[in-house]
Amino acid sequence: MSRRTSVRLVATGARLTAGIVVSAACVAGAVIAIPAAWPTIASAPAHTTVKPVAGDTLLSCAGSFLALGRDAAQASQLSVAGTPKLVSGASEGADLTSAELGMSDVVGATAAPGFTASPHDRAPALVAAAQSVTVSADDLSGFAASACRPPSMESWIVGGAGTTGSSDILLIANPGAVTATVTFTEYGSAGGTHSSELVVPAGTQSTVPLVAGSAGESSPVVKVTSSGAPVRAALQSSLIRTLDPVGIDVQDAIAQPQKDFSLLGVRALVGSDDDDNASTAVRLLAPDADATVTLQPRNAANGSKVGDPKTVKLTAGQVGSVNFSALKPGLYAIDVKSSTPVVAAAWQTTGFAKGSDFAWMTPAPLLTGTTAFAVAEGPAPQLHLQNATAEATTVELTPLQGGATQRVALQPDGAATVALSASTTYTLSSPTAVRAAVVYSGIGLLAGYPVWATDAAAAPITVYQR
Template sequence: MSTTRSAVNTGVRLGIAVVVVAAVVTGTALAVAAGLPGHRATPVSTTVSPAAESSVLACDGPILALGRDTASAGKVSVATAQKLTSGSVPGTAPTRTTTLASPDVAGAQGPQSLITPPTGRAPAQVGASVSAQLSAADLSGFAASACQPAIAQSWLVGGSAGTGSNDLVLLANPGAVAATVQVTVYGPSGPQIPPGGADVIVPARTQRVIPLAGLALGTASPVVRIVSSGAPVQASIQTSIIRTLVPGGVDQVSAAESAAKALLIPGVRVTGAAGAGSSPLSVLRMLAPNADARATVTVRGPDGRTALTRTVPLTAGQPIEVALEGLKTGTYSVRVTASAAVVAGVWNATGTGAGDDYAWNAAAPSLGTTATVAVPDGAGAVLSVVNSGARTASVTVKPVSGGPSQTLSLPAGGAKDVPVNPGTVYRLIPRAGGQVAAAVSFASAHALAAFPVWAADAASPELTVYP
């Protein structure tokens, strides 16, 4: 074989090899792009745990009085201070308590705010609440409420701007950035943002106080929606009434975070029945904010048996009230199921005479994780736990400072009342898979109050990062 032919043959072989290699590379690239059968590309990633933030709770603050200064009928002043009860689980970092500014209240300090650093990646398990008893010519009764985290949206089902009412909308901003709040009032004419409710500025570490009559003058049964931007706020309504110059009770209305098709209101304490021809002592207020709805109301006693059922049509944007009549003395839960999202609350009274009191019971969130609840001072304190799920649930009630615990087994729809000690902080620990709702309530001859139990913030979920 000549040298020339050998070189040609070698070149041909090299050319073929190059073509084959190129084809293989090209085919491989196409196969990777298209995905080879059985082959799955795994991108490089890493998992990180975000740092937890401090738990921040804001309290409602002192009981306020409107119009005590005859020279300035619109001035708000302090009627009495509230007593704070707080605590956390062992191993939690110390809680720092601060006082918010309150520029709308004459010469007084504002409500308290509690800041607790996280425990590792989990937010602190801390609970706080306040209560007060007073008897004055313009304000009389007992009030208790939980200190709550600030949220971006709140629904306040309760209060009145009718004759004899001196109700106040309370907006607390415990954060470091100012909040801008829109206050929407739902009444007989539907939703409205009144001039006094548009773009309300709540400075950092400040509570604003707005008379409800300035937002909804003459509206007897309003529902108030609070929407905040810039920073979340803790919202509530202080409500009181005077009937023919006689004070008839005081309370603080707790917020619900959202409307829903199913609501549960536990811990409604009925202390007696209304007399013949008298106004009802238990009333449910409801609102379907966005669409017409049909709601079914079911009232159950502590034994889980149905005491009352009503089916009620709702017109979008217009609150409605339903009397809950014929209930005997005891503790009840009220369930509302509707064809569209609704909000609801129950007004309940010991009577309508001198020395009587009332409470607004708010809907309670479903608890699938541990909750920490502080029981403030007050007579007849009870923790009501209701199974909000469709199967048997188990929950343990345990004082954070030690002592005996109780484990409750609740059938679907079942409820149990646990007497609790004022000034004590408890943990509610649902067994995995269980869903319960709970409320703390107080009842005596002439005192009523109640507030729902909220779960602690969940730990920040892990994040997957792709470099």
């Protein structure tokens, strides 16, 4: 082999060896780099938070108390049996304007009352209104009071009956400027549902006899859903036993099913050992799934538990009832805890003979901050307060028309009752969550309604740039 050939072989071998080493290094580097995070280039999209301007606050009132079939020749005709007394108020700077909702299907009634308030300083107006009515006639007798409420897209009516002696009417108000199509879904004690629809023109209140969808049903529950525009639903009830009138009521709707809530202002007046003649009972419905429900009465004066809780199992879509016949005369809250969402309302009566009265109480929502409420004319009005937290708090009550602020201390999970002035509007302020209800009681007179938060402002919206 020549010297030149040897040099060439050595050089080639060196290049091969170097190539192998470099390749191995590259492979090793790649293997080592695989688990490592690859560098990325990213930037957060530009965004801003916008708080929508609050819209007008709309309050609809039930209006005149109606009688069904007073003209024997027109059994389905509605006429006015009692004209309500209204009270309303607004905080300083809020502009409260009266409104009227036409009632073309009622003889003698020109309109149902309502109110409109424009926002103040980009926030919903702090306003409230309520009404009460007393009726004394051969076919209707009793006292009813109710708050004027904003409309909603969904609500529940838990009360009334479709049996003989009951003359119950659904009131559907559309205070907006767009026609609403309303769907009623009726539930009963035997299970199953029945649905129907109603078109409610803008600026009107329509009436639907409860018996239209719940004939013969002793314990109906009605879901009210609307499309096109929100509506305010309420139930007017009256009852006759053996030709004698034994009470009237105007009942609030419930916003939605819940798992944990409280029924305030539940009054026991007639003690009884007979569940069939209980003067206090709670109607319940688990609309979507079976539920196990626990009900615990509490003393309205201090929030202490009264007796042992009652537990009931509900079949989905089937209305149930729990009687509280053993409660001693007094004012109570009934705490409701359920394994699945339910709707419920408490029924109470002053008796079962002529001259009696009854009322339904619906769940009292949680209140935090400042809200306004109105106290309609009526006998001995009281505010039933309940602390919804495990911390002590102080609630402030201030008349909107001017007057001294009253401070009410509530112990953890405690309660209190406070005397109120009739025909007055108040603000209620609390730094933590509380519940409240206005209640009335007199000889043969009974009524009440929960305090609802002032119409909420729209939540802030975050807008992103794409």
